[in-house]
Amino acid sequence: MAAVHVKNLKKFYGSVKAVDGIDLEIKDQEFVVLLGPSGCGKTTTLRCIAGLESPTSGEIYFDSRRVNALEPADRNIAMVFQFFALYPHLNAVDNISFPLRAQGIPPKKISEKIAWISDLLGLETILKRKVQTLPGGDQQKVALARAIVRDPAVLLLDEPLSQLDEKFRDEMRTELGRLQKSLRVTTIYVTHDQREAMALADKIVLMKDGKILQAGSPREIYENPQSVFAGYFIGSPGMNFSQCVWEGGRLLFQGDQSELSLSDKLATLLSQKDKRNLLIGIRPEHISFSATQRESICSLKIKVATVEKFSQFKIFSFHLGEQLFMGRVREEVPEGAEGYVYFLPDRLRFFDAETERSIF
């Protein structure tokens, strides 16, 4: 068990700034997810914490111990890689027991630990099989077992589920969450899949272009994105945005100049902030549709463009200003229908059009 502190971490590859000043505080036993698009520096950060890369500058501490100079083998970490990284010609048992043998743990103890981890992850049927003959999901379970069995201070995972097919991914995601809670090991998890992050994390660290955009619990980031990117990246689909103008006490959409009538509370807030060019953001799940107008504020007349059906909900799209908005509802929405959308007033978010930072 260890807390991890990263201070002003920078990693440059020549002129490429992969990581450009990252500060992280990870509490003991916390499950932290580094989330972001490809190339944002999340994997590089993880590898610096692991010791597989040396930082250009910055400090890394496990508890209060500076680990910059330590080899990965000496940091008491375990890592699960995206492509499993199992020893190809050994079977599952030998793969899992290898780190224990390397530590000089007596065979009897090793057998006990194997039995325990096999029970925990349901590996009995595959223990004796050569790992190359196993399907992806089982291989990743073996990789996970190999990591956990040595009781590491910090568990690092680099997009472990990205190579698995959808069904396995859902299973493993649940499995991982449950596992981490029962093992109570400090976990740092890298992914570009925001659903994984939302499902597993105690804290999400959203990264872009080598910097941290926002760090907080899944709920915080979901409800209060501090940037347009945060709103857009989280959610399936992500937040809808449109350019609009706050002028003379009215909110007008760019393009067709249609007006969104606001509640008094919102109007007051906007006049206080006194910004003219804004971006309005609303999540698809906070938009509802009805054939007739039910509300007098935050409601607009629209025409439904397309409807996609999923098992539990429907996603419909409509044009607003110059943008295509998506709404997510449970009831049926007829394609091409004309009607009214209603935006939940408490869920509307406003961003500065130039800086793309949230106003509120």
Add this chain to the structure above:
Amino acid sequence: MLFVWPSLIVLLFLIGYPFIMLIFYSFFRFSFLRPAAGLNFIGLENYQFLLTDKYTWDRFIFTGKFVVMAVILQFFVGVGSAYLLQEKFRGRGVILTLVLMPMMLCPIVVGLFWKYMFNTQWGIINYLLKMLFNVGPIEWLANEHNSIYAAVIADTWMWAPFMTLLSLAAFTAIPRYLYEAASVDRASAWFKFRHITLPLSAPILVLALLFRLIDSIKQFDLIYTLTAGGPGDATQTISFTLYKIAFQYFYTGQGSALAMILLITIICLSTFLIMYMTRLIEKQRK
């Protein structure tokens, strides 16, 4: 399809015709130098003679010894140097080019300058041995027991780079994250080599071994210039014997038969190795 014919005809003449004539002559007592003496059909007598002749068998056994020693040495030197050259370091490109140069030289030239280097009185090998280890002078080429080692050393110097090249190609194809996982697990360098590098590069290493095996059996140029089969016939490989029979004595028939025997031997050996290699690849592909 018509445009294929010219190439086919050329191929037929360059490969097909000589090969068929080889098989043909192997059943005859015939000599290129004395065509007037005629073509005497003797059936399998050439083969019978060669396969029961003690002299020929001695040559085969010597060739076997030479090939085994040379190929094993080349394997270790090649794989070892590839292991050291895996990681990038300053000057690696230059060193790699230098390491690969011997392979690019002409075997005849190589044989010649090793002949000079192995010279008992003024060769550089003996000079260095004396200076560094106070050993010698060793009679390399004039001594019938030592000449095989001289041949093996020269052959290894020339062809180990081939093993290096193929091993390096195989090693660099192995994904880095396997080694990283092993580092995190505190694996020793030996463990990484034994359980990651070797298993994943095995098919290519076997392929390289196959190439070297076939080549060594056919080794002629080097022997010709280094020892001329000598002293006496102490370093006479089977290829050299073939040369003598076909181009010194001009026993064309017997030479053809020996060439056929050699061909069949090489085919058998290759088949074994290819089967083994295929099995390795299939095991990996699962």
